[in-house]
Amino acid sequence: MYLVDEENHIIHDMSFTKYECQIKKIPEDKKRKIHTLDQVKRMVDTNHRPQYNGCQWCMPEYHIFDITKIFS
Numbered sequence: 642m643y644l645v646d647e648e649n650h651i652i653h654d655m656s657f658t659k660y661e662c663q664i665k666k667i668p669e670d671k672k673r674k675i676h677t678l679d680q681v682k683r684m685v686d687t688n689h690r691p692q693y694n695g696c697q698w699c700m701p702e703y704h705i706f707d708i709t710k711i712f713s
Contacts, residue, residue: 643675657699
């Protein structure tokens with residue numbers, strides 16, 4: 642099962658969560674559950690709007706680092 646943070650557009654893998662994910666700090670009204678990896682892949686795809694990102698700690702293979710955020 643996967644947990645979507647609708648506020649920050651981050652997807653967490655509930656079977657590999659870590660302390661750094663800070664899942665308890667996500668407001669209840671901003672949480673959504675997803676049950677398939679195919680749906681996660683579609684949401685992380687660049688054509689999906691809004692575009693979601695995998696959590697850098699529990700889903701590093703789906704995390705896309707935006708280098709432009711360093712310079713802003």
